Amino acid sequence: MPEAPLPRLSPNHAEMLVLSVLAEGPSYGYAITKAIDLGSEGSFAMGAAKLYPLLARLDKQGLVTTTWEEVKARDSDDETNGRRRKWYTLSPKGERRLEQHVQAHRRFTALIDAFLPPLEARPA
Amino acid sequence: MPEAPLPRLSPNHAEMLVLSVLAEGPSYGYAITKAIDLGSEGSFAMGAAKLYPLLARLDKQGLVTTTWEEVKARDSDDETNGRRRKWYTLSPKGERRLEQHVQAHRRFTALIDAFLPPLEARPA
DNA sequence: TTCAGATATATCCATTATCGATATATTCCG
DNA sequence: CGGAATATATCGATAATGGATATATCTGAA
Numbered sequence: 291m292p293e294a295p296l297p298r299l300s301p302n303h304a305e306m307l308v309l310s311v312l313a314e315g316p317s318y319g320y321a322i323t324k325a326i327d328l329g330s331e332g333s334f335a336m337g338a339a340k341l342y343p344l345l346a347r348l349d350k351q352g353l354v355t356t357t358w359e360e361v362k363a364r365d366s367d368d369e370t371n372g373r374r375r376k377w378y379t380l381s382p383k384g385e386r387r388l389e390q391h392v393q394a395h396r397r398f399t400a401l402i403d404a405f406l407p408p409l410e411a412r413p414a
Numbered sequence: 415m416p417e418a419p420l421p422r423l424s425p426n427h428a429e430m431l432v433l434s435v436l437a438e439g440p441s442y443g444y445a446i447t448k449a450i451d452l453g454s455e456g457s458f459a460m461g462a463a464k465l466y467p468l469l470a471r472l473d474k475q476g477l478v479t480t481t482w483e484e485v486k487a488r489d490s491d492d493e494t495n496g497r498r499r500k501w502y503t504l505s506p507k508g509e510r511r512l513e514q515h516v517q518a519h520r521r522f523t524a525l526i527d528a529f530l531p532p533l534e535a536r537p538a
Numbered sequence: 539t540t541c542a543g544a545t546a547t548a549t550c551c552a553t554t555a556t557c558g559a560t561a562t563a564t565t566c567c568g
Numbered sequence: 569c570g571g572a573a574t575a576t577a578t579c580g581a582t583a584a585t586g587g588a589t590a591t592a593t594c595t596g597a598a
Binding site: 463497498 | 544545546547548549550
């Protein structure tokens with residue numbers, strides 16, 4: 291029997307995961323996706339089309355602050371080098387939002403579990 | 415501070431809840447919504463535009479079987495009375511699907527919880 | 539008796555969210 | 569030398585949702 295696919299992340303869940311990654315320190319888009327990809331064993335892999343609009347929304351709502359970093363080649367000091375990284379830092383407002391998401395998620399799972407058969411100790 | 419809104423149900427979660435209601439016995443659309451509405455304290459209230467297409471999909475996939483019931487007025491035996499109810503019964507295939515949904519949901523929450531701060535025993 | 543609210547099923551449409559593809563450019567490593 | 573990885577971002581087609589609309593009956597309170 292095939293592994294049943296996981297339910298898809300709701301927008302709120304996706305936002306919560308991104309914020310939870312940023313709660314451990316500033317990061318940038320690509321690294322955030324990788325963290326979520328690895329941390330979920332690939333189950334919550336986010337495409338760029340999902341990630342970047344989400345990050346833009348977080349910025350617009352003041353949940354994160356952003357700064358650009360010029361990434362220079364290891365073997366070069368060339369300042370005109372165009373490689374760039376956009377760093378995201380969780381704002382106090384973002385921290386509060388994360389806590390709200392976590393609380394909402396706990397209520398969410400509690401409500402759902404009430405519909406499901408109890409998880410019993412399995413006979414050996 | 416306002417109650418943070420719950421994450422929205424994914425299609426899989428909505429399907430799981432409907433199937434879990436039917437696992438307790440046959441039911442019909444309106445009663446299913448009421449069961450989910452009450453069982454979730456209104457949090458997962460489903461509009462008709464969500465419920466009926468969902469039920470139609472379950473039927474088409476063979477997860478439920480359906481029968482029509484003619485609902486007669488309490489004080490009448492009139493057979494031409496047009497009130498009707500569509501009953502849904504969980505099929506064996508539907509039972510298996512429900513179990514898959516439940517397993518997937520457990521994995522889903524476990525993966526998400528790994529991103530969140532542990533729920534510690536609170537100091538009194 | 540009347541009339542609002544509940545019961546009961548179902549679809550339409552505008553909005554939103556998602557996935558896959560596309561675009562661009564650099565850097566790493568074999 | 570060249571493909572995979574790094575890095576950001578948008579476009580367009582598809583899918584799912586919420587609110588409204590449609591229809592018809594039944595219940596209970598004023």
